[in-house]
Amino acid sequence: MLEMVTQQDRKVFQEEFAGRLPGKIFDSHVHIILKGSYSPSWGTENISYLEKTGWEFTVEQFFSLCKEFLPGVEMFLAGFGGPSMKVNRSHAGSFGVDNSHVFGLRLLSAYDSVEEVASDVEKYHLCGVKPYACMALKRDSGETELLDFFTKEQLEYLNKNKLIATVHIPRKMRLEDPLNRRQMAYLCETYPDITFIFAHIGRSYYKRCAVNYVDEFVKYPNAYWDTAMINHEGVLKYTFDHFPAERILYGTDSPIAFLHGKSVEINNQYVYISPEKFNLGTSLHDGTGKVVYVPFLYEQLRSVLSLDLPKKVLEGFFFENAHSLYTKTAERMFGK
Numbered sequence: 001m002l003e004m005v006t007q008q009d010r011k012v013f014q015e016e017f018a019g020r021l022p023g024k025i026f027d028s029h030v031h032i033i034l035k036g037s038y039s040p041s042w043g044t045e046n047i048s049y050l051e052k053t054g055w056e057f058t059v060e061q062f063f064s065l066c067k068e069f070l071p072g073v074e075m076f077l078a079g080f081g082g083p084s085m086k087v088n089r090s091h092a093g094s095f096g097v098d099n100s101h102v103f104g105l106r107l108l109s110a111y112d113s114v115e116e117v118a119s120d121v122e123k124y125h126l127c128g129v130k131p132y133a134c135m136a137l138k139r140d141s142g143e144t145e146l147l148d149f150f151t152k153e154q155l156e157y158l159n160k161n162k163l164i165a166t167v168h169i170p171r172k173m174r175l176e177d178p179l180n181r182r183q184m185a186y187l188c189e190t191y192p193d194i195t196f197i198f199a200h201i202g203r204s205y206y207k208r209c210a211v212n213y214v215d216e217f218v219k220y221p222n223a224y225w226d227t228a229m230i231n232h233e234g235v236l237k238y239t240f241d242h243f244p245a246e247r248i249l250y251g252t253d254s255p256i257a258f259l260h261g262k263s264v265e266i267n268n269q270y271v272y273i274s275p276e277k278f279n280l281g282t283s284l285h286d287g288t289g290k291v292v293y294v295p296f297l298y299e300q301l302r303s304v305l306s307l308d309l310p311k312k313v314l315e316g317f318f319f320e321n322a323h324s325l326y327t328k329t330a331e332r333m334f335g336k
């Protein structure tokens, strides 16, 4: 494991975060990448920054990085694999869930049978599923819709067992897309016992995406947002101002959040600006050496803390909201 924390990171932690973070943090969005789940070329092609962690990202690596970057905080996580049709989705759930500090979701393709999914949920004590556009029906057409992420049978199984689905909504327009929002509402309404955690506030990395649309989901008690990789103060502020705080969850999208950089809004778009040499998707590489960066993780914490939320709201956001959701689900399913 490469050392990734810098002197500057330590200084920023001491100056800006020490004493201001709650003692316990539940990270509701962590990609756990087990070597045995993927073909060797998958990482190099898809997540080249995994080079930093030896082409895997284990629960142990997550905890040890948290010790470096968030010293003194007791960490909890909800993990799931890296989505791909090339992954062994069953194996990807075998990362050692204990439903105490480590909770998990099963990667879900619309091509998986309910029997396979249910058997993995039971075997690995998972609390739900993590579907994704690249594992959905019509996934190669470029027109994947949210409803293509699941089959009806899968949704009925999830609803019957009151499980969680963390959903990365598809399509270019994200939360601005009326079809996405109609289908999100349809899912919440039709399957009231599934908890839908819409990841990255519906992929709202820039403000126009979240504004006006977050409000539409207030009325669905089973609609949650996670805030993974949202560095944008305006997006976070809008969400906390317009949505019940007890349904907003902290998440990092680790391991990417440990890289140095910042997600920045430009002309109703966003880009990751980063000194790292890796391709991070929509990213600009800054090789000038003139700007000193901290990890995305810290930029997100900065934005959240800048909102001056009441202590109780912060504790709920960082820990209690996700912890109680996952604990209740695990207790109901597995009796612990």
Ligand SMILES: [Zn+2]
Pocket: 029, 031, 228, 253
């Ligand atoms: Zn993610």
